[in-house]
Amino acid sequence: MTTEKTISLEINGRFFQAREGMTILDVAKREGIPIPTLCYHEALESVGNCRLCMVEITHPDWKGWKGLVTSCLYPVEEGLQVTTDNKTIWNTRRTILDLLLARCPDSDVIQKLAAEYGVTVTSYRKNDVETKCILCGLCVRVCAAKGANAISSAGRGIEKMIARPFDQPPPDCIGCASCAHICPTGAIEYEDTPEVRKIWGHSFKMVKCESCGRPIMPEKQLEFEAEKSGLDPAYFKTCSVCSQRKSIDTIRSAFDMKAVGLGEPVEVAR
């Protein structure tokens, strides 16, 4: 057993125990205390881009000082007093959502979240460029987690954007579309046909299921996954439905071979 230090802290007047190294958001999620987030994902590194998870913290030793921090990044401290919802926090989140709504007026996710904080029409000038991207960077982080590192954020300030290198189809993109699936606002578009997947300017040839012909994943992704996992590429060439059918067929033929031997264990070939 490792001797992990236990830390006790206070959230909304209730006391909780936490392990050292946890963030305030980790504890709140565990205890079911709602904190809105857009750019957080448990499997990926937190970066505090969306700023929605702001909470107010103070400490008995801090002589009344209190401040707003992003709960996804702030590590728990002994005796910390956290408030997850009050007028200041509410106003901060409202401003953030007002700004996000100005950037992405057409995003239904932002519209819905902003409406929860009473913003139905943004008080800022609407973005001229049509986009749903809130620059949270989840796509960049998931791409790094996959090991592809194909996209990145580029530029600063109002020119910041999620970009392909030199605005060309990224050479490292494997076409897995994880970026599109994880995007909280659905800003990344891709097109699937039975033959190709079009994403980030690429047109990837799809591998089809050896049994049913359903497209499974791009050829480039298959090579990448087989090399990364060390598994035989054959593992990725059958869709899950056909794999199950294969298992059933194996059992069925075992049944057929011994017409009565139903009580004996059935060995399923790998």
Added chain:
Amino acid sequence: MQKTLTITPSRCTSCRTCELACSFKHAGKGGLGIARIRTFMFGEGKNQILTCFQCDEAACVKVCPVEALSRNESTGAIEVNEARCIGCGLCSIACPFGHMNHDGTNGIAVKCDLCGGDEPACAAFCPSRALEYR
């Protein structure tokens, strides 16, 4: 010693109670699409139940890019950490037996977790003891 979910096909009547018990236990509602266990009828009392084998060297664990799948050492089952899962679907393609599924609503992986060490609902509800946890 770890308990095992044992399947005795000769006792199975393909009543599908296990599928219902599983989906109610895990999703709180009935629905064969979300059940982690399946029964198949080959006619003439030839029935078979399929669920995750909890492989020693599991393909699903090897391919997961975010370590959302891990083995629970106390039960021996491979469990999905739903908060970590990014819904890429790689595990269900890689499983050579087709025992990984995905929740149709959010794409999160679903698989048998042996009910976390309690008696699995499928075994508890099986009326003919075709499924046993022992």
